[in-house]
Amino acid sequence: MTEYPLVSIIIVNWNGGKVFENCLISLKKIDYLNWELIIVDNGSTDGTQRYATIKNKRNVGFARANNQGYRKCKGKYVLLLNNDTRVEKRFLTKLVGRIEKEPQIGIIQPKILVMDKPTHLDSVGSFLTRTGFLEHYGFLAKDSKKYDKELLIFSAKGACMLVRREVIEKVELFDGDYISYLEETDFCWRVWLAGYKILYFPQSKILHKVGMTSKRLNQVIVNYHSFKNRLITLFKNLNGLNIILIGGLHLVIILGLSFYYLIHFRFKEAIMVWRAIYWNLSHLPSLVRKRRKVQKIRTVTDKEVFRYILKPVDWQEMFGHFLRSERMLAGKHEI
Numbered sequence: 223m224t225e226y227p228l229v230s231i232i233i234v235n236w237n238g239g240k241v242f243e244n245c246l247i248s249l250k251k252i253d254y255l256n257w258e259l260i261i262v263d264n265g266s267t268d269g270t271q272r273y274a275t276i277k278n279k280r281n282v283g284f285a286r287a288n289n290q291g292y293r294k295c296k297g298k299y300v301l302l303l304n305n306d307t308r309v310e311k312r313f314l315t316k317l318v319g320r321i322e323k324e325p326q327i328g329i330i331q332p333k334i335l336v337m338d339k340p341t342h343l344d345s346v347g348s349f350l351t352r353t354g355f356l357e358h359y360g361f362l363a364k365d366s367k368k369y370d371k372e373l374l375i376f377s378a379k380g381a382c383m384l385v386r387r388e389v390i391e392k393v394e395l396f397d398g399d400y401i402s403y404l405e406e407t408d409f410c411w412r413v414w415l416a417g418y419k420i421l422y423f424p425q426s427k428i429l430h431k432v433g434m435t436s437k438r439l440n441q442v443i444v445n446y447h448s449f450k451n452r453l454i455t456l457f458k459n460l461n462g463l464n465i466i467l468i469g470g471l472h473l474v475i476i477l478g479l480s481f482y483y484l485i486h487f488r489f490k491e492a493i494m495v496w497r498a499i500y501w502n503l504s505h506l507p508s509l510v511r512k513r514r515k516v517q518k519i520r521t522v523t524d525k526e527v528f529r530y531i532l533k534p535v536d537w538q539e540m541f542g543h544f545l546r547s548e549r550m551l552a553g554k555h556e557i
Contacts, residue, residue, distance in 0.1 A: 227297070229298070229300070229384070230295035230299070231257055231258065234261075235262070235264065252311055260291045262276045262288070264281040276291065278290075284405065285397060292395050301314065304380070306381075307430050309428045314426075316425050317384045321384060326419050328418025328420060330384045330421045331420070332427055333426065334429075336429070337431040342362055347375030347378055347422050349532065351532070356376075376532075377407040377410040379430075393519050396408070397512070400454070401447055404447075407455055414522070414531060415520045446497055446498055449476060453473070457469060461523070473499070483495070
């Protein structure tokens with residue numbers, strides 16, 4: 223690469239400890255020649271707040287902290303990077319080199335491998351299904367040649383994604399109401415609606431310590447935000463009849479899940495689902511305004527976007543995802 227456009231790297235940190243420090247060490251070794259680093263600290267108390275560009279007195283959530291970081295960015299590209307990652311020397315050079323070749327690519331994601339088990343993938347990326355739930359392609363799968371091919375994906379993994387600044391200027395970054403979880407899916411959906419594409423690019427690689435942050439959080443609260451944010455995302459981004467067909471089916475499924483929890487005397491989990499639905503109902507006027515704003519971004523129909531982002535429902539995979547969530551609610555984390 224003869225020219226190195228400025229890349230603004232944003233890292234949100236919350237008590238990242240040694241893992242975060244190792245992330246910074248790996249960044250110092252990259253061969254890309256033109257980048258700036260913006261660290262937003264979310265109220266850390268372990269000493270890692272000393273690295274911060276922006277210091278929050280409390281944890282304001284992943285979405286809002288990234289938005290804070292973006293407001294300080296100067297780069298042509300913005301790299302969103304988790305604090306629990308380690309990057310390879312040429313990862314950024316390869317990402318920029320690829321995205322520069324194709325202006326229609328709005329976001330590019332590297333191959334993300336599990337730090338504690340680098341023979342396995344974190345996730346290639348996510349696809350939408352007609353249930354409103356996502357299919358996480360390659361989630362925790364053993365790495366193989368089939369994952370060495372470029373692939374258009376619906377939603378990039380929030381652990382590492384390189385974004386054109388012009389894309390963020392058109393569609394904005396994260397919705398602050400999300401706090402954490404699904405914020406990158408909502409963002410990526412807007413990117414697709416604006417006429418850009420999202421690419422998985424496996425020639426660039428990083429490592430991710432899967433679950434480091436979520437393991438420290440109450441899993442009922444984590445799932446509450448996931449349910450709440452998924453409903454927001456479907457309402458804001460789907461058009462016309464698909465709100466009823468996909469959004470309606472999703473609502474039926476999660477209500478059924480809440481009654482499953484109820485008859486098994488798991489009242490916290492049942493209330494978790496109802497709270498997520500209530501939040502959306504109680505914020506409906508603001509969600510309607512957000513929906514109108516998103517629909518003004520739209521340059522393509524759902525049918526056109528679905529050609530790339532929609533996958534048939536894999537009920538076995540969906541049930542497996544449910545079982546993983548159940549294990550996490552029980553405090554049994556994978557990898």
